[in-house]
Amino acid sequence: MKRPEILKILQELVHARGPSGHEDEVRKYCRKKLTKLCDKITEDPAGNLIGFIKGKKSNDPIRLMAHMDELSLIVKRINEDGSLRVNPVGGLLPSDLGQGPVEILGDTKIFTGIISAHCIHVTEETKGRWRSVPHGEGKMPRWDEMTIFTGKTVKELEKAGVHSGTRVVVSQSRRQIEEVGSYLGGYFFDNRAAIAIGLCTLSLMKKKPHQDIYFVLTTEEEIGCHGASFASRTLPGHTTIAIDVGPAEEEYAIDLNENPIVVYQDSFGVYTKSLTDDLLKAGKKARLKPQCATWGNYGSDASAAKRYGQTAKSGLICIPTRNTHGFEIIHKDGIMNVAKLLHTYLSMLN
Numbered sequence: 067m068k069r070p071e072i073l074k075i076l077q078e079l080v081h082a083r084g085p086s087g088h089e090d091e092v093r094k095y096c097r098k099k100l101t102k103l104c105d106k107i108t109e110d111p112a113g114n115l116i117g118f119i120k121g122k123k124s125n126d127p128i129r130l131m132a133h134m135d136e137l138s139l140i141v142k143r144i145n146e147d148g149s150l151r152v153n154p155v156g157g158l159l160p161s162d163l164g165q166g167p168v169e170i171l172g173d174t175k176i177f178t179g180i181i182s183a184h185c186i187h188v189t190e191e192t193k194g195r196w197r198s199v200p201h202g203e204g205k206m207p208r209w210d211e212m213t214i215f216t217g218k219t220v221k222e223l224e225k226a227g228v229h230s231g232t233r234v235v236v237s238q239s240r241r242q243i244e245e246v247g248s249y250l251g252g253y254f255f256d257n258r259a260a261i262a263i264g265l266c267t268l269s270l271m272k273k274k275p276h277q278d279i280y281f282v283l284t285t286e287e288e289i290g291c292h293g294a295s296f297a298s299r300t301l302p303g304h305t306t307i308a309i310d311v312g313p314a315e316e317e318y319a320i321d322l323n324e325n326p327i328v329v330y331q332d333s334f335g336v337y338t339k340s341l342t343d344d345l346l347k348a349g350k351k352a353r354l355k356p357q358c359a360t361w362g363n364y365g366s367d368a369s370a371a372k373r374y375g376q377t378a379k380s381g382l383i384c385i386p387t388r389n390t391h392g393f394e395i396i397h398k399d400g401i402m403n404v405a406k407l408l409h410t411y412l413s414m415l416n
Contacts, residue, residue, distance in 0.1 A: 173227025
């Protein structure tokens with residue numbers, strides 16, 4: 067794939083709504099894309115979309131995983147004034163979104179709301195005031211200090227099918243990807259960039275792979291890797307490789323550039339050394355400059371599966387990303403380079 071096609075796919079993926087447990091739009095889009103790349107496409111009871119590519123051998127299938135879900139909010143209650151009290155679904159902070167537009171996914175209608183806090187021009191007399199003090203010193207706002215302004219009455223919300231459990235997502239107006247020199251900025255590169263990497267990898271495969279491949283687009287990763295756990299338990303194979311974003315931070319000596327990241331450890335444990343070493347060799351064989359990392363405060367579909375005994379071998383490759391879980395930044399060539407590493411690894415198998 068050329069860069070313009072990759073950007074087009076990424077933008078279409080970002081526009082698709084996919085809160086955890088409600089990944090329908092992303093699944094529908096990916097199904098269309100996988101039709102020309104896979105021998106068979108199925109959906110399992112956990113909602114995972116599985117693209118199967120028949121290999122020369124079936125004795126040791128490879129499971130590639132990228133999650134479909136995005137960070138979102140969920141309605142806790144409807145207040146008397148028609149505003150919504152919400153909780154995060156996944157590791158999402160108010161500062162990640164700011165006081166901006168969202169979409170409320172009612173059962174019968176989707177409509178716009180606005181993340182709202184009290185005005186800055188108030189005193190402590192205003193209860194629930196956003197905890198801030200002059201000169202920006204103080205504590206970050208919490209979700210229990212925020213509401214979603216809807217401009218609707220309680221009856222109008224109920225008629226639209228809004229209730230406790232309704233998902234709230236970033237508005238379409240904020241899902242446009244921005245080009246900043248050699249970089250791209252946007253919401254939900256975690257994990258739409260990884261899905262794009264998987265699609266690019268499959269497009270690079272001109273010959274039948276050595277082993278059967280299951281490309282698993284998983285559900286509910288952001289809240290516990292539930293889809294991956296089910297797929298790892300039910301699909302054949304002992305090797306699971308996750309594709310995800312990786313924090314480009316000085317703490318990990320990771321640069322925000324086009325070079326893939328091969329991960330040796332995260333909060334769930336260590337990745338399989340032999341597999342990870344092979345991924346690193348593949349990156350070098352592809353004439354890339356892979357970066358190595360050990361993550362803190364991080365987990366993936368693959369490390370979760372290994373932690374709970376659902377896979378024997380685990381690996382993780384990442385695209386360097388800044389502002390993870392916010393308006394994220396990646397290099398324009400990052401997607402294709404991670405795909406080249408993964409394609410080279412699959413070509414090395416025998």
